[in-house]
Structure formats: C-alpha cells, structure tokens
Amino acid sequence: MKARTSLAFVTEGWEAFQKLSGLRHIENSADYDELVVLADMLVDAGAMQATHPCHSLFQVIADLIYAYDQRHYLQAEVHGVDLLRFLMEQHDLRQSQLPEIGTQSVVSEILAGKRELTVNHIRALAKRFALSPAAFF
Template sequence: MNIKPIKTAEDNRAALARIEQLWDAEPNTAEFDELEVLSTLVEAFEEANYPFSPPDPIEAIRFRMEQLGLEDKDLVPYLGTRSRVSEVLKRKRGLTLTMIRNLNKGLKISLDSLVKEYQLVN
C-alpha cells in the first residue's frame, strides 16, 4: 500500500481510479484498509476543494415539486392561497417560518435549503 496525500485534482482522479479497483475488497484485508484510507483522503480533498452548497429555497421547492409530480396548486396547503404560492415561486414574497415548517414537514424539503437567503424580485 503506497498512499500519499491528495493535493491536486490529478491526485484525486488517481485515488478515485484506485478506489474503483478496490471497490469489492473483502473486510480485514490490506486492500480493504487501503480502500478505507483512500476514501477518507478523497472525501477530505473534495470537501475542501468542491464545497457543496444547498440550493436556494425556490430551487429546492421546484425540484421537490418535479420529483413528486406536483403543480403550483398543490402547494396551497403548505404556503397558503394560490396567489401566495405564485408570489413565492416568482420570488416576489419570501418564505415565512410557518411556510418553512410546512414545507419541511409535508414535502420533506431540507431545512438547510429552505432557510438559505435568496434574492427577491420586485
């Protein structure tokens, strides 16, 4: 096992290729240990160099609607009236705490996405 720190994108690609080769390694073997170490190194490199940021609330709502096959009118129980749904989806009205709670509980949209700041349109 010849493992070194991952410092560049090329190092990361090489580590990912090696992980693919080791993917079916049996536990309690040198190959499995190498797989675990490389996976940890890749995860640390990617978190530092390719940070993930949750989508803005409207993108998250629209994505969830698409996943569930929902239309705008289906959001009335979570956001209020049809006009309020329209205003929120067009970014003319911000989400209230009650709306955020309803969307999180009813549609299982991540709170991280729902509470993220976003630009309203006037």
C-alpha cells in the first residue's frame, strides 16, 4: 500500500471513529465533559484492566483528560509523604500495614518528617497503588 493510500485509509477511519466515539483533542469544557463521560463508561466496562480490549483507548482518553487538567486547573504541590498519608486514609491502612516501607516505626518516622522515602520505598508503593513513581516526588 502506498503512503498516500494508507493515510487516506487512516483519515477515513479516524473520521468515522470520531463520529462514533466523540474522541478528539479537548478544546473546551464541553469536550472535556464528553470525554469524562466516555472514560467513566470505559471504567464501568472494565477497561482499566490491561487485558480489556479497550484498555489502550481508556489510556489515551485518560491522557487527554490529564493534559487538559494540567493546562486549566492549578494543582497544589503534593509531596511524597502527603501522598502516602492520602493513600493510607483512602485504603484505611495503619502504619503497620505498609511492608513496602518497613516496620511501623520506620513508617512513623517518615510520616513525622524524620526520615525520607527512599527510591526503593517509592518503587514498591508505586507498584502497590498502581501509580507512577513520579507521583511521590
């Protein structure tokens, strides 16, 4: 297939897909709201699971939503310890339930600001909570 023919095929497919799904670059809050609804439907359908056939589509939509949020909404700076506290609260965890960090006393020292999260702590926490390690920096 020639490059021009291939591009024409992609263009036709993209136009049809856009009409069907509503997926496009987010230009305004109405576009944003539409993609959030689509993302929610995909979450409800199980598309957050890597084995779901629409997982990649969900990831693309999540990236578009994230990029729009970063451009339009000021984000408070969150430090790794603040994120750790939030995750503990959301998952109803006690200090002794974080083997990724170590003993309860180590967790306590980190939460009190007496110790820092190490790279190994961050990697393990990121894996446990399915987050990017960058979220802790």
